[in-house]
Amino acid sequence: MILIGMFDSPFVRRVAVTMHFLNMPFEHHNWSVGKDFELIRRYNPLGRVPTLVLDDGETLIESAAILDFLDEHAGPERALLPRAGRARRLALQYMSIASGVAEKGVLQIYENAFRPAEKRHEPWVERCRVQMHAGLNELEKHTKVCKEDWLLSARITQADITLACVYRFLNEALLARAASRQYPALDNFCARLEVFKEFRAVSISAFSPPTAS
C-alpha cells in the first residue's frame, strides 16, 4: 500500500501509526499539500491527504474512512476501534473532538500559509482558536480522570492514537508558541504514547507550514 501525505499532518500520522500497530507495511510518499498539490490530485480528486493507494490500485481518501478499512482488514480481534457499546461511542466521541481540534488548528495555519496578509481576517482566526482550545480543554478533562493506561480500556484504541497525533501536531505547529503547560494531563498522556516504537517510527521533525506553490 502507498500512503500519501506528510507526517506533520495529524490525519496522515494517525493512519501511519495505525498501520504500524497493525503490522501493515506501506510505502510512503512524503508529498506536501502545497507544492505537490497537482501530484496528489492524480490520486485524490480533492487534492487532500491522507490518501491511501491499495495494492490493487484502488484509492481511499479521508482518514476516518481509511482507518475503518484498516480495522476491517485487520479483523475484529486486532481492530483498534472498540466493537460496540459505550467504549465505541466514547472512542468516536474523543476522536471527533480531537479531529475537530486538529481541523481548527489547520485552518489557523492555512490562514497564514495560503492567504495574503491583507486578506486575513483576525476574528475568524480567533474563532478557530477559541474552538480549538475548547476542544483541548474537554480532552484535558477526560485525560485527567482516565484511570487506566489508555483512555478507554486496558488496551490501546484508536482514540489514544488520534489524540496523541493531534496533540503532537498542535504542539509542534501552534501551542509551543503560546504559554506552555496549558494542558498538563494531555502533555503527560501523549508523551507516554510518543515513546512507543509505532509512534517513533512515524516521527515528525520540525513543523513547517505548507507553501501555496
Ligand SMILES: N[C@@H](CCC(=O)N[C@@H](CS)C(=O)NCC(=O)O)C(=O)O
Ligand atoms: N477530514 C480530513 C482532513 C484531512 C486534512 O485536513 N488534510 C489536510 C492536511 S493536514 C489537507 O489535505 N489539506 C489540503 C487541503 O485541504 O486543501 C481527513 O480526516 O482526512
